[in-house]
Amino acid sequence: MGGGLCGGGRRGHLGDYSGRMAIENSPTHFADRWFDLSEKRGGPVCVGIDPVYERLPDELRKHAADPADQVAAIEKFSLAVIESVADHVPMVKIQSACYERYWGPGVAAYHRVIAAAQAAGLLVIADAKRGDIGTSSAHYAAGLLDADALTINSYLGVDGMQPFIDAAAAQGRGLFVLVRTSNPGGDALQSLALQQGGTVAEHVGQMVADSGEAHCGESGYSLVGAVVGATKPADARLLRSIMPKQLFLVPGFGAQGGGAEDVRACFNDDGRGAIITASRSVIYAYASPSDGHWRDAIRDAAIDLTQQIAAIRG
């Protein structure tokens, strides 16, 4: 069954991006690792890896009818993206759904891709959006916190989130709780006004702030962060005031329509605290699937992302 089992090849830390070794009982705080690395390399950005077989370069797709070929192509592509962007950005976010659809072999590839990204010096978010009652949340945390951070869903309340927080705190990992998502339909539930004042998203934001309060690093930021889409600047400003100590993971820049104003609203007044994520605009930056220079296109798009965000931050 090889090295794909958790508990087997699990490392205590993320490799050697800064030359430090993990200290077994006192891992470096996730937010501190983030600020350290993002200041050294590329600024507050993240490349989202959501590989879909049909959109991959032709040279990786040999036998479209064979699921094994699809998994192999997706893994090769993911590794190529990592190699192309690792010198230019501090973080990647890897969408679990794209791998899970291929069952065991896909999930084995997912964890190999996480490990490869860490070995390349990147911080890695497992974008799996898990959430369950406490016992099951503990199992999910055990399975997915090989990554440096994990996205989670808070609909089951704080007791469903707590096992994730406990596991992350023990291992120097981070969490990003879904608060305000960038999809058009996110409003349906998240924007509802509450009798007690505020919206559902603001209430979840308060839960996140409260849950994260005891888990701040030297940077002043908590290991419990929030997902706040880059398509609702007014909401982002309000959520910033509720969650000043949260890292915001901000999807929606680029392909989903988020622009400069949306991005600015996600940072604190000191210009810190947001992680701007672009996925499709980077990993599919090549002109067409037959473009032999697709690796260069991905690298250039990642560099362009860092420059765009630097310009927005001023």
Next chain:
Amino acid sequence: MGGGLCGGGRRGHLGDYSGRMAIENSPTHFADRWFDLSEKRGGPVCVGIDPVYERLPDELRKHAADPADQVAAIEKFSLAVIESVADHVPMVKIQSACYERYWGPGVAAYHRVIAAAQAAGLLVIADAKRGDIGTSSAHYAAGLLDADALTINSYLGVDGMQPFIDAAAAQGRGLFVLVRTSNPGGDALQSLALQQGGTVAEHVGQMVADSGEAHCGESGYSLVGAVVGATKPADARLLRSIMPKQLFLVPGFGAQGGGAEDVRACFNDDGRGAIITASRSVIYAYASPSDGHWRDAIRDAAIDLTQQIAAIRG
């Protein structure tokens, strides 16, 4: 990579529990399959399979330090539960977190357990509580609807749910959307009162009812069901009035404290529409891990569950 890849060994239907063969382009509606089978075998109950290595019978645990042994033990135990209960209940719900913590090998085992349960004539719910933006939801649906139904999370709104609904409708599968969970902390978000009236859970219930309206079977029930915990009878009655066409998947009976009154509130007035689930009280019914008759204890607990629910329904 074998038969574990989706798209490879995928079947169009759930085997031959009732002697019918699947019709490729017109699968039998999930709710109709549920009523057909539950009336024949055991009534409206479901056994939850949440296997945790430390709680398994001694005879299955040989090398506790070896993750491969843990996966093998969990798979053997799951298959034994299936064999013990398949003649007595219509459905099992299998918790994905317990398998995912073992990465690729665990997920491969998960899908083998799903297939084994279907081969034994059971309807199977993949209890994975997935939810994401539309594209990723489509990938999750592709990966997890080998099961007959899937639990999902609606925090991202209707556009996040729609790919699950489309996939389920095309394949004769079902969904159970988290509405009101049985854990103590579920109140924190789900019970909040909205300015427009009602609570967050009631609003989600209305989203579920609306989303499911176009997808009712001959039974009058929709393929889009709801998770409603058995520990809040007043809420359950209210949610019943909002979602008369939804199957309610009702966890919390037994180990989590739900009793007869809680259960009754989850059925419609005609005594139909709820699926009462018990997990730990059935699968860990044996006196101790050294109990050599653990299979009998599980079978007896499943039979006892069907009798308790029959008595409550009167």
